[in-house]
Amino acid sequence: MLKLIIGNKAYSSWSLRGWLAAKQSGLPFEEVVVSLYDAAWPERKAQPDLAPSAGKVPILWNGGTAVWESIAIIDHLDDLTGGTRFWPQDLAARGLARSMAAEMHAGFVALRRACPMNTRRIFDAVSPSSEVADNLARIAQLWAQARADYGGSGDFLFGAFGAADIMYAPVVSRIVSYQLPVPAHARAYVDAIMAHRWMQDWIAAAQEEDWVLDQYEAQPVAGD
Known part of the structure; x- marks a missing residue:
């Protein structure tokens, strides 16, 4: 059986991506949750099951093979799973989906720093900084392009739920937690992601966690 090691469900955005991917695969997997950045973390991350990724989560074990990084x-x-569950089958759609996923993996640093994921909180709304607003505008543009060109009658970026949705799910969570302003078309997509049964399961599990990391609990201040 596959084994997926993830961090706190309240805070770990990359873990959410890995977990959604494991659920999307339909394959059975063992889930192991570790508490990030507590007093035991320096020792825990050096243990053999986390050492290949230098302590990064998520990390997927397939027998003796370790795979880390969400993409x-x-x-x-x-x-x-035979190349049928994650990426669009149409070549042009797949190219856009892969590009969007890669841009998410490497980009939107201002949004990620200003609004760390916290699936247990709804913060008071504040005006985002110009850098965060630029990130949100770019994200909304990408979502609109995917939905217009390939969304069809489905609720997700390329119709059916897939890899691109997995990569953007933590952004959706941030938009909700920080009450960030997005256009109406983006709000409809946010609602679809948040209503997905796996997102609901993840958020419910986060409510049951005892771990609190103060650096992810601070109320943000208004931007410039």
């Missing part, structure tokens, strides 16, 4: 986990699970 790598998605592609490994895509290989295991």
Whole structure:
């Protein structure tokens, strides 16, 4: 059986991606949750099951093979499931989906720093900084392009739920938690992601966690 090691469900955005990918695969997997950045973390991250990724989560174990980084986990699970569950089958749609996923993986740093994921909180709304607003505008543009060109009658970016939705799910969570302003078309997509049964399961599990990391609990201040 596959084993997926993830961090706190309240805070770990990359873990959410890996977990959604494991759920999307339809394959059975063992889930192991570790508490990030507590007093035991320096010792815990050096243990053999986390050492290959230098303590990064999520990390997926397939027998003796370790796979880390969310996109790598998605592609490994895509290989295991015959290339039918994650990326669009249409070549042009797949190219856009992969580009959007890669841009999410490497970009939107201002949004990620200003609004760390916290699935247990709804913060008071404040005006985002110009950098965060630029990130949100770019994200909304990408969502609109995918939905207009390939969304069809489905609720998600490329119609059916897939890899691109997995990569943007933590952004959706941030938009909700920080009450960030997005256009109406983006709000409809946010609502669809938040209503997905796996997102609901993840958020419910986060409410049951005892761990509190103060650096992710601070009320944000208004931007420039």
